[in-house]
Amino acid sequence: MGRSLEPLLTPEQIESRLNLWPGLDGGTATLINLSENHTFRIDTPDGRAHILRVHRPGYHTRQGIESELAWLDALYRDAGLPTITSIPGKNGNALQYVHFPETGIATFAVLFAFEEGQNAEELDDLVPLFADLGRLSAICHRHAEAWQPPAFFKRPVWDDNAILNPDGPWGNWRETSGVTPEILTLLTRLERRLRDDLAAYGREKQRFGLIHADMRLANLLVHKGETRLIDFDDCGFGWFAYDFAAALSFFEDDPRVPELKATWLEAYRKERTFSAVDEAALDTNLLLRRMALLAWIGSHAETSLAQSCQPDFAENTAKMAEVYLTAR
Incomplete structure (x- = not known):
């Protein structure tokens, strides 16, 4: 499921469309991230900054993006959760459909307020962060359990089929570089076990x-x-335990994981019930997320993140699988 992830849009092309939003005329665009979407920082002559997310064509529908924004608004309004704020265009809509005739691209874009802060990847001590994540996860889940979404609401489902099937949205883990025949055999066993364990856990x-x-x-x-x-672009339906697993993305085998898990659980349980059965499902979801990332690395091989992980990601995933299969 390979995708070309070379920059399709230049800062100059973005700058030519900034007149869709109030107050951005004369702004300067800087590409700060390229993954599923283009993310640009927009600096205006009066010293203000914004974040513009230009969606990958075909990744999410208008309905899907509007659903994401609806949950963002509801989390802030109902739960006081510190989330990012979308800024409407001149037509009053948060979601803009932007045409770039010179490239043949037409896609969606959302402007967000710029948020000050340090990227969590730069932190040395992750324990306080995981206490915050446990609390924030519980607040999100408590809200989701009680919230009645609008009739148009539609978001992806991140279950074992979406992640493990060959035609999953993030690609086919079997085709990722480093998945040798021996690793394929082991991870196929893991796949069967994950499916069985998640079916037994259920979807209450x-x-x-x-x-x-x-x-x-x-x-x-x-x-x-x-x-x-700061990024709800992949929000959807899945096991609540998956949010813990996603927090450990790309360092699931780190020796600090047991301490981070204990910290997350303690903070989570101050806000919302999380049973012993739910706790046991954390490891299952951790392996499920790892398999999702294995697929993502294979289908996004052009990105610097995927290239930095590729040399031993499949091998280390197999080591994690051996531990999981032996322990259960």
Whole structure:
């Protein structure tokens, strides 16, 4: 499921469309991230900054993006959660459909307020961060369990089929570089076990619902002691335990994981019930997330993040699988 991730849009092309939003005329665009989407920082002559997310064509529908924004608004309004704020265009809509005739691209874009803070990837001590993440996860899940979404609401489902099937949205883990025949055999056993364990765990309302789905360090800002979630682009329906697993993305085998898990659990349980059965599902979701990342690395091989992980990611995933299969 390879995708070309070379920059399709230049800062100059973005700058030519800034007149869609009030107050951005004369702004300067700087590409700060390229993954599923283009993310630009917009600096205006009067010293203000904004973040513009230009969506990958075909990744999310208008309905899907509007659903994401609806949950963001509801989390802020109903739960007081510190989230990012979208800024409407001149037509009053937060979601803009932008044409770039010179490239043949037409896609969606959302402008967000710029948030001050330190990227969580730069932190040395992750224990306080995981206390914050436990609390924030519980607040999100408690809200999701009680919230009645609008009739148009539609978001992806991040379950074992979406992640493990060959035609999953993040690609086919079997085709990722480093998946040798021996590793393929082992991970196929893991896949069967994960499916069985998740089926036994079930999808009751207190376990499965609307989740952020990508609370990894790169999607967190820390400012004056407050942790803020800055990217809900992959929010959807999954096991609540998956939000913990996503927080450990790309370092699931780190020796600090047991301490971070204990910290997350303690903070989570101060806000919302999380049973011993739910706790046991954390490890299952951790392996499920790891398999999702294995697929993502294979289908996004052009990105610097995937290239930095590729040399031993499949091998280390196999080592984690051996531990999981032996322990259960």
